[in-house]
Amino acid sequence: MEKHRSYCPVNLTMEVFGDKWSLVIIRDIMFEGKRYFRELMQSEEGIASNILTDRLVMLEQEGIISKADDPGHKQKNIYSLTLKGIDLLPIMVEIGNWSLKHKPVDLNKHKHAVKLVKGGMKLQGEVRKALIKDHLK
Amino acid sequence: MEKHRSYCPVNLTMEVFGDKWSLVIIRDIMFEGKRYFRELMQSEEGIASNILTDRLVMLEQEGIISKADDPGHKQKNIYSLTLKGIDLLPIMVEIGNWSLKHKPVDLNKHKHAVKLVKGGMKLQGEVRKALIKDHLK
DNA sequence: GCAACCAGTTGCATTTCGCAACTACTGCAA
């Protein structure tokens, strides 16, 4: 059996993110600072726990996030972005850009998205640095 | 019933493109110059005709593509990108960028993707101009 | 000890997806 439908960049990306939840989870880890299962459960959109479990497993297998024990709480897991995950930042920014232009975004609720889109490469670089600091080892 | 799960830019975008095919179809229209149903059927990944129909209807309702009669053939439809669709170009480029770095892209088959990613803003601007010329009105 | 919290798991109904076959119409050539 074949591993991929094709080896086109767009297709390979959609094989990973071609569902309604994966990128929303990445958003919460990347921009909302969420690092625990329970935090991710409280997404604005209301994800179900089994779907969240599935996606976290998939994203970890893809090497986009990593999972570690919380030293202060045996049962808690900390989810972090890998470099591969952090590298999704430019895609997120362009999605924000497109969405702000063409979709009915709630500007009051998502001021940080507006800021990031308007902030240009300089702000994006700063955000990237902060993510590397918080998520990589 | 609510129209959207939330009015976050990422979520609004995933409500449209959160499936395995929509962006692959856009890719074929945008980069492969495909404009007819039959051409789109021959995607490398092998889309089924009913899925293609569904997605084309959805993308048209979303205002991302438009559908027009072929003047030379009563039964043929020409699919074009709208400005909203053309504005997906930066997202495509960033997806290419990420994929080239982190996924097993077939570099020989997708040289034009490499070129577009390496070409920077200048080439992207040229491609955008060409798309506007070919697809709008 | 015990209630609240933690990360899931399970079962089941609903929805979506995907494949193969089929339809209805058009243009072309004999």
Add this chain to the structure above:
DNA sequence: TTGCAGTAGTTGCGAAATGCAACTGGTTGC
């Protein structure tokens, strides 16, 4: 005018994904 290839889909149905609610087994704090 008749057949045939080409056009954009539609239909039926089994498989997979999704969503909801309840449940599990362990941990932490009081």
